[in-house]
Structure formats: C-alpha cells, structure tokens
Amino acid sequence: MKLLTRTLFVCALSALLAGCNSGSRSSTSTASTGAGSTATPSSSTTGSTTSGNTNTPPATPDLTAIPASAQPASPQRTTAGDLVAFTFGISAGANDVELNALELASAGTVDESTLGEARWIEDTNANGVFDQGEPVLATASAAAADDAPYAFSPQTPVVISAGATASYLIVVDASQATQIAQLAMVGKTLELSIADASKIDAMDPAGSALTPAGSYPLAGSAVTLEFGEHVLISEVAVGPGSGATSAEFVELVNPTAQVIDLENYYLTDYTDDPTNGNFYWKIPRGDQFGPAASTSSADFVVRFPAGAQIQPGEVITVAIDGVGYQAAYAVDATYCMRNPGATASIQMRSWDGVVTQVAFTQTPISNNAGLTNNGEFVCLYTWDGTADLVQDVDLLNYGTSTLTNTSIDKSPNQTAPGAPDVRIDSLFDADNVQSTYQPEKDDLFQFNNRAPRRANELCVVRVDFTEGQEVKTGGNGLTGNDETSEDFGDGAGNAGTFDSTATATPGTLQ
Numbered sequence: 001m002k003l004l005t006r007t008l009f010v011c012a013l014s015a016l017l018a019g020c021n022s023g024s025r026s027s028t029s030t031a032s033t034g035a036g037s038t039a040t041p042s043s044s045t046t047g048s049t050t051s052g053n054t055n056t057p058p059a060t061p062d063l064t065a066i067p068a069s070a071q072p073a074s075p076q077r078t079t080a081g082d083l084v085a086f087t088f089g090i091s092a093g094a095n096d097v098e099l100n101a102l103e104l105a106s107a108g109t110v111d112e113s114t115l116g117e118a119r120w121i122e123d124t125n126a127n128g129v130f131d132q133g134e135p136v137l138a139t140a141s142a143a144a145a146d147d148a149p150y151a152f153s154p155q156t157p158v159v160i161s162a163g164a165t166a167s168y169l170i171v172v173d174a175s176q177a178t179q180i181a182q183l184a185m186v187g188k189t190l191e192l193s194i195a196d197a198s199k200i201d202a203m204d205p206a207g208s209a210l211t212p213a214g215s216y217p218l219a220g221s222a223v224t225l226e227f228g229e230h231v232l233i234s235e236v237a238v239g240p241g242s243g244a245t246s247a248e249f250v251e252l253v254n255p256t257a258q259v260i261d262l263e264n265y266y267l268t269d270y271t272d273d274p275t276n277g278n279f280y281w282k283i284p285r286g287d288q289f290g291p292a293a294s295t296s297s298a299d300f301v302v303r304f305p306a307g308a309q310i311q312p313g314e315v316i317t318v319a320i321d322g323v324g325y326q327a328a329y330a331v332d333a334t335y336c337m338r339n340p341g342a343t344a345s346i347q348m349r350s351w352d353g354v355v356t357q358v359a360f361t362q363t364p365i366s367n368n369a370g371l372t373n374n375g376e377f378v379c380l381y382t383w384d385g386t387a388d389l390v391q392d393v394d395l396l397n398y399g400t401s402t403l404t405n406t407s408i409d410k411s412p413n414q415t416a417p418g419a420p421d422v423r424i425d426s427l428f429d430a431d432n433v434q435s436t437y438q439p440e441k442d443d444l445f446q447f448n449n450r451a452p453r454r455a456n457e458l459c460v461v462r463v464d465f466t467e468g469q470e471v472k473t474g475g476n477g478l479t480g481n482d483e484t485s486e487d488f489g490d491g492a493g494n495a496g497t498f499d500s501t502a503t504a505t506p507g508t509l510q
Contacts, residue, residue: 065214070128075257078182081175086192098157101201110188112143116173126167187312193219228255239458247328248320262308268301271377284426292353302348338364375399388435399453407446410437451488451498464497
C-alpha cells in the first residue's frame with residue numbers, strides 16, 4: 001500500500017513539473033473571412049493550464065494581405081490610358097506561398113463597363129506607380145457591367161518567397177474609350193477592394209489551401225478621374241446672324257477634376273494689331289488691351305462675373321447675344337456678352353474704358369462686336385489683377401489671316417517692323433520691375449496651323465481634346481504650355497485639333 005501511494009505521488013509530481021499528461025501538445029490556426037473581420041491565428045496551447053504558466057507567442061500567419069504604403073495618385077488622367085486604381089501587398093510566412101487567383105470588387109461613381117481590361121502588376125519598387133518594365137502577372141477582362149468584379153487567373157502561380165512581402169498594382173485601361181467618353185468620366189471615382197479572404201486563392205508548397213490573414217474588406221482610396229489640366233475652348237460658332245439676331249458663341253469645357261473659379265478669366269478676340277500696338281496681354285498696363293463697352297468696336301474683351309465657376313466635366317457657353325442665341329438654339333446660354341433679355345443667361349463683365357483702372361462691370365458690349373466669319377483669334381486667359389503677365393488658358397486661330405486677325409506672338413526681342421514690346425511692368429503691383437513673356441511660335445507656324453473654317457460651315461469644333469502636338473513646357477500658358485504651338489489645322493482647310501462643321505451643338509461635345 002505504501003509503495004503504491006509513493007508511486008502515484010512521484011508520477012503526479014513528474015507530470016506537474018514536466019508537463020507529462022495523457023494528451024500531446026498541439027497548435028491550431030483558424031481564419032475568419034467575413035467582411036470587416038480580421039483573421040488571426042490562435043495562440044499555441046497545452047492540454048492543461050496551471051497558475052503562473054505563460055502561453056507561447058502566436059504563430060506567424062502563412063500569408064497576410066496588407067494595405068500598400070504607397071496609395072494611387074488622385075486625380076488620375078484618363079488620357080494616360082493606364083489608371084492605377086488599387087495598390088496592396090501580400091506577406092508570406094515561414095514558407096513560400098503560391099497565388100492562383102484574385103478577385104477585386106469595384107465601386108465608385110464611374111461606370112466600370114466604360115473602361116477596358118484590368119492588369120495585376122508586380123510593383124517591384126513599391127512606389128504605387130506603374131513603371132516601365134514592371135511585370136504583368138495576369139489580365140482581367142473589362143467589367144461586364146457597372147460595379148462588376150475583376151477576376152484574375154495567372155497562367156502560372158504567383159510565388160511569394162518565405163518571409164517576403166510583395167507589392168502589387170491593379171491598373172485599369174481607359175484608352176479604349178473615346179475622348180468624349182473619357183471626358184464624361186471627369187470628376188467620377190473608381191474604387192477597388194478585396195472583399196474578403198476567399199477572394200485570394202492561395203496554397204502552400206504542399207498544395208494545401210491557405211486562408212490569408214488580414215483586415216477585410218481590404219480597400220484603397222478612391223481614385224478621381226480627370227482628362228486634362230485646364231479649361232479648353234471646345235466650339236466656336238461664327239454665325240448665323242449678327243447684332244441682336246446673332247447666334248454666335250464660344251463653348252468651354254472643364255476637363256479637370258477640380259472646380260475652377262472663373263472670376264479672373266477673360267475671353268477676347270482682340271488680336272495683335274501692328275498698326276496700333278494694341279494687344280490683349282497689355283491689360284496689366286491698364287490700357288491698349290481691348291475695346292471698352294462704350295465703343296463701337298467689332299472686337300470684344302469680357303471678364304466672367306464674380307463668383308463664376310465651372311464644375312469638373314461641365315460644358316458652358318458664352319453667347320455674343322443672349323436673345324439671339326436663345327432664338328437660334330431654343331436654350332439659354334450660360335453667359336452672354338450682351339442682351340440677356342428675358343433669358344437666364346448671365347451678363348459678362350466688360351471694360352468701362354477708364355485708363356489705368358481696368359474696371360469691369362456687367363455692361364453689354366457693342367452691338368457691332370462679334371466673331372469674324374472668315375478668320376479670327378479667340379483667347380481665354382487669366383490675370384490676377386496685379387501680376388506683370390497674363391497667362392493664356394486656351395486659344396484658337398481659325399480661317400484665314402488678315403492684318404488685324406494675325407498670329408499671337410509675345411516672344412521677347414522681336415525686331416520685325418511693328419513687333420510688340422513685350423516687357424511689362426504692372427501698374428497694380430508694388431514694384432517697378434518689368435517681366436518678359438516666354439518665346440512663342442512664330443507667325444509662319446501659326447499661319448500654317450490655323451483651324452479650317454470652310455464655306456457654309458459656321459462652326460469650328462475641337463476634335464482632339466489632348467491639344468495635339470502642343471508644347472507642354474516653357475510657355476506662357478496657365479500650366480506652362482505654349483498655347484500658340486497647338487496644331488489647330490494645316491492652314492489649308494484640313495483638320496488638326498479642330499475641324500469645321502455646319503451644325504452647332506452648343507453645350508454638347510462633338
């Protein structure tokens with residue numbers, strides 16, 4: 001009896017000290033895949049616990065889906081074709097991991113079916129940008145409907161080495177959409193995400209399925225889409241009619257993802273005239289920049305009203321005559337230069353003619369003012385009221401050139417007879433220092449690149465919203481562009497970035 005008791009005591013003591021029991025030590029790992037859940041492996045445990053014992057550290061997950069450190073840029077330009085819509089990473093645990101398939105949910109205000117295919121790309125430098133040479137791992141077909149998912153199935157498994165973290169991009173193609181369709185996407189958003197762990201098909205080297213840890217849905221930031229970098233002239237109608245029956249207008253579109261304040265924007269057809277030295281870009285001097293509203297000039301310079309804005313993707317019209325425009329198109333223009341009448345058109349501001357003051361009030365322009373049918377220059381520019389220099393936003397040369405409808409050249413150091421003095425010191429700043437414009441394309445280039453205005457076709461419409469071969473740096477434009485370098489046409493009646501048409505479509509892009 002004493003021997004049995006002693007044996008039991010020794011066994012119990014040994015079990016207590018060494019952890020010997022009838023079971024064996026084991027570790028299990030589970031993952032929850034519901035939306036919004038976090039998959040976390042359980043800690044290793046023994047079959048029994050005693051006071052003062054400490055559990056072993058949690059096991060490292062086999063793989064984990066993580067947000068990328070570099071998020072996609074926003075806004076992104078559809079003209080680039082490739083939209084980096086989503087970035088993410090996957091970390092492997094103690095063993096290599098093979099990825100066999102991936103599915104992404106889509107959301108946002110853009111209709112994904114208007115976009116093209118999507119590509120799953122390895123972001124080798126983890127910078128969130130699709131760089132040249134980065135490998136495409138798989139391609140998903142274009143979305144079949146709005147908010148439809150993108151499903152990727154690589155031809156061979158994507159392998160992540162043990163202990164490594166791989167960074168990935170999802171790039172959606174916008175290049176298959178027409179320019180008009182891309183412009184319709186301006187201001188809209190694209191948002192991709194991995195809904196839950198089941199959307200990542202992964203296995204270990206032995207072929208066993210793995211459930212990725214991570215926080216789901218794994219979503220990036222919404223990407224806002226845009227098409228261009230500044231407001232564009234999209235259509236100019238030079239008739240029919242004149243005076244109070246004029247149907248002439250200038251149409252503008254905002255291809256950016258930003259609301260643009262137009263209060264300091266000006267619209268003019270007042271071109272370089274070497275006979276009198278008047279140029280639109282002299283406005284900082286307070287004189288010789290355009291006709292006053294009280295004159296009988298055939299030209300105009302008008303400023304947008306206080307508080308005027310143009311929304312992302314919005315198309316607006318500026319009519320020469322508000323009543324004439326309404327009679328011709330059975331719709332009101334957004335703004336008008338004269339004669340709003342009973343229409344909803346908002347009167348633009350015109351110069352009161354007082355030299356050195358540059359005061360613009362909502363006063364109608366002359367009844368003689370309008371667009372020249374055969375050939376004309378139209379410019380949208382901005383000036384903040386104090387700077388030495390104006391900034392061109394967009395311009396158009398169309399039709400044939402005449403002495404008073406010539407090219408625009410603010411290049412410094414011109415020596416030709418009648419060449420303008422482009423050194424400007426604003427009357428409205430605090431210094432006496434002159435500023436100089438950047439060189440621009442010469443008269444010959446501009447003459448040979450005028451947009452067509454064919455007989456019996458009274459409308460000149462933009463057909464290339466990328467501005468063609470326009471030089472994007474070193475110019476006098478708002479964004480650094482040289483607006484005089486745009487290839488509007490070939491100067492011989494053939495289209496470039498603009499073409500001639502018989503049918504006006506005010507407020508609607510063609």
